[in-house]
Amino acid sequence: MRPLRTLSATGLIAAALLTGSAALAAPLGSPAVPASSAGTDPFAYKRGPVTITQHSVENRDGVLVRDITYAGRDGDPVRAYLVEPARKGHYPAVLYLHWFEPPNPTSSRLEFLDEAVARARQGAVALLPDLTFPWSIDVVGDQRDVANVVAQTVRLRRGLDLLTARAGVSRAAVVGHDYGGMYGLLLASVDQNRVSAAVAMNVDATFSNWFATFFLGLSGDATIAYEKLFERVDPIHFVADRRGVPLLFQFAEPDFFVPDSTRRALVSLASEPKDYHLYPDAGHELNAAARADREAWLTAHLR
Template structure:
């Protein structure tokens, strides 16, 4: 068939228009997909609210999907007498968390304790710190969970943006641990306590301040702001102005905001007179914003609180609060 020049030109222009249209549509769709992914990523990335935010907004920084599968897996089981120590993992927002689940013999119902460990250079600065106490409590009818912390134990503080996200993520890891403990069929959900030491106590103060269902809380050797430790021990090269900016940007995470909301749950503070990391003024700053009922014990000990007396007091106090024999 013969094609006249004008028709041929029109056909070529029409074909070119179609090609350009397809290319434009492809670019637009790629842009929209990229924007959508960026939007989702931005929504999923935890961000600190203002330090002057309402109590409601402070608490909701730590929201998470409570219905997400726990995906608990057992790695191995060891025994100490009648007590079984389960080396397990569970999942929090895609992160695999190692933990010890310490179980007594018997049919229950049992009390429960979530133990959050300290940060130090010693061999006990991990999930094993409270293992001996968990075994002792198991012999009295208690199930304990001892999860391994990541931030700042393994992942160090870097800057305010990173540290806000990491602190929120770590808090959720421990809240998921509390969910796991509550999900155990032999655990009495009305008798669950929370114990934390050092950074573990700072996370415990947040959790206890936003979770009204705990039976008892023990906070050991903690300071009232994350910046009190993050800056001098990890970010000591910051200028005075940068230090102030860091404090302001991370203020919404500080225990100072949450310890006042632990009441009416009974609370035990355990602090050391010879603590190189916490002054008595720091202790007073926490106590001043804490509501009754609470008990404060000061020990002739250092930051580790390995004097023996503090452990004895802690176990006795938990036994009373949880109704253990």
């Protein structure tokens, strides 16, 4: 995620479309998040079987990489890779959620594909969906942005439905980078019964911060009002409630997009068990050392 975030939101979305990420998300007119009230879950949805359409399959030395579309919220299509060992068996699962870095091709389901293939060779199933908000849906500056965060989260919960329907899979680890990591933090809380472990790489504490700063250019009272819209869905309000789901934070030091105060706030508020690794001069994309640590940590926590 380079400082091209300072481009207009329209320019950013156009760049995102060039990566080939599927524009498959709910329209901007999707329903708003329910009004705040005790017991109301903004991420509630109806669970059920997930329809999958396979477009192609590639065998990479004993690992099957399936190019699929699965039915997300209300049946909306989500393009993804489903990666699994060619040999039948009962395996742990990982949901990989990519970063926002247009026009980099890895600003898509491609970011973690090599990691997923390597993990499958060790014995694991992985789902790598193309994320769509804010990749291919514009940030507009009102309640529709919150609704689109909710819709994206529900699409990912449907991804968990898909993974946990595979033979022998009951829970899945979640690995996310940048916005993908922020969605992963939400899943580690709202789906704590199905998430076995979570990795959050260079994440922000709130959705409104990056939206207001790099997409909308808000300031003053306009920023404060916009921030309030997201209070019920911001990751910082969820990291304390994981009920034992292990969490690994990975941060670059320094990072243009994640101030020291932000990462310290997230880490301090997160409940145990948690691990916290800093990578000097690794950049927002992180580096090979971070990948090695992440893979070792997952190996230790996948059962």
